[in-house]
Amino acid sequence: MSEADATRRPTVYDVAQEANVSIASVSFAFRRPDKLSDATRERVLEAARRLGYAPSAAARGLAHGRTGTLGLHAFDLLLERADPIAQANPLSGLATPRLDADGVIPWTQTDDDVLSDPRAFPLYVDEVQRGFELECWALGRPVMLSSGAGTDVSVADTAGRVDGLAIFPSPQTAPALARYAPTIPIVLFSAPPADDHHHRVRVDNAAGMRAVVEHLARAHGVRDVAFVGRPEASDTVERLSGLRAAATEFGVALRPDVVDATVRGEDELVPQLRALIAGARMPRALVCATDQHAFAVLDALAAEGIRVPDDVVVTGFDGTLAARLSSPPLTTVRQPMEAMGRAAARILAGAAGPADRPFDVVFEPRLTVRQSCGCRA
Amino acid sequence: MSEADATRRPTVYDVAQEANVSIASVSFAFRRPDKLSDATRERVLEAARRLGYAPSAAARGLAHGRTGTLGLHAFDLLLERADPIAQANPLSGLATPRLDADGVIPWTQTDDDVLSDPRAFPLYVDEVQRGFELECWALGRPVMLSSGAGTDVSVADTAGRVDGLAIFPSPQTAPALARYAPTIPIVLFSAPPADDHHHRVRVDNAAGMRAVVEHLARAHGVRDVAFVGRPEASDTVERLSGLRAAATEFGVALRPDVVDATVRGEDELVPQLRALIAGARMPRALVCATDQHAFAVLDALAAEGIRVPDDVVVTGFDGTLAARLSSPPLTTVRQPMEAMGRAAARILAGAAGPADRPFDVVFEPRLTVRQSCGCRA
């Protein structure tokens, strides 16, 4: 044993001393085993094991110029989630039981009912993230997860830790990203094409909307729809224009006034829905920008005593797990989220081929028919 | 602009030159803004912004001695998952579409049906992980996700990247962990008490099993149960002995022979179940070690034409989302998985108080009654 503190992390120097070799040999024992005689290599490895030596990734990254890690950054995503924990302060509402007390922590202090709500998890981002993790695992790359306000510093901090960064973009994001783009490869999820130099992984929103309208028109004879969503979001913009095109194609009337609502927007929805009811202007179908909008609509409709799909048809977009669990189960457009996450990881790892020009990967979505459109169970 | 390549990551030196100050001032501008005059600070910050400077986490970690990151390591977990992708080679069976081709990637190349199976995600580990991420986010700590064979090198690699490590232990893990324990705080999920110096976050398995037996005995008059699981897993051992104790307490007969099955064990289960049927020895209830075992049992029983709960009662353990979706929906014991992940993060971040002795946090689980026990919808 070396004389260093028992608690200090052993370094190459400690191992070198323990094994009676130079620090270079220690390094070689791990990185270039072939450049060492079997005897010394074994001696070094043995010493390392004895000392509990774990090479410092920081030092290695510094020397080698790369961290080996791929990053996934989420901008205050919870804010856009229909999430009970979507507060200005994350987790602000949750219990924080004492962990150093003896005895069992009672169920009431776990907030499990809140945390286990399937409308809060897994969402779109969670499945994309899972795909990213899965692929990184297959590639042998650690994943760095971070989140933040989308400010310069939060992005910079993450950018400094990884060899490549995948991001769910938000409007305020662009400038910060533009700054680091030359320095590190960046993949944007679900961002419409643009002339930045970022890679993109997205879904064909127009095709998804077309599938919805086609089904509604052909299978259910729907002639009259309205769109529910918050038009600012870029994905939403594409979906709305896709809906417009499809409505024209299938001879369906699209209400010019969008029902504007956030994903948690019961408060905003109820009045607008009431106005439609009062004016007897409720369309046959409410086509929602996301599943979460659809859930909010379902709740608001139920509160008004309006039946789905009998009185009005509702559809979603994303294909989250929660769409199976709503009542009625939601007809929606499924994005291949895991595949999207996997694609991003492959691009960043260089496993997708050389990036002489930015990747723009577009996946086909798929209509998932359940009961909220009027189809039978 | 400095004369460095456009693509090289700018460093303190570049910023210092651009702002006409020393590198120390650059560092201070970010870490100790108070120690700099407003004028220089602004000048430095401005230069940094202009250059797209992102401090290197590697260098900082090296200098500062800590990475700021908290790690979550999973040992070849997929192997223990009832997961279609649980192969020796992760993702081996999945399509890998070309990403550099033009045009939309067709749905068939996404393998989305496999990947979106709720029996594969989210599982116990995924929810614990989510809790870990949530808390790390609240604490402003990036998360490092890694996975590997549980070998020395895989653990060492992770250990070298983080300030603290949470782990889902596997049997082969112990020696590797013991090695790094003195060097870095380690939290074990769901590991029974032992005299290593690791922290622990777990659930009261015995209490969970007691709740199951109590319900079965009191509400359904069950007098006769068998246990399904793979006794090697440490969690399973605790659950089995909890079941034993509870069976005694409530005067329920417990079959001495455990139905031994892996989580994907249809192949092993069917013969054992058939033997029970043939001998007319099927107990009134099959108490399973995990939800995943229960799903395998449900499938095997259905294949044999045996009805649940009419012919035999089935219960699970964990409370995963998939338990809501099985048919019949599964009566199970829910672990507060998010809370467990959060607790681990707090411990590692030092937010749970000083760790003069290892934390051993035990959560209360909760019986979730659904239909597989015989309760009505």
Add this chain to the structure above:
DNA sequence: TTGTAAGCGTTATCAG
């Protein structure tokens, strides 16, 4: 085959 020594980009400790 092994050792020496020069970085890598920060932070921190001193002087000035």
Add this chain to the structure above:
DNA sequence: CTGATAACGCTTACAA
């Protein structure tokens, strides 16, 4: 308040 300068732990020519 600011600037030199020495760590930090590792990789990698280059020497021996």
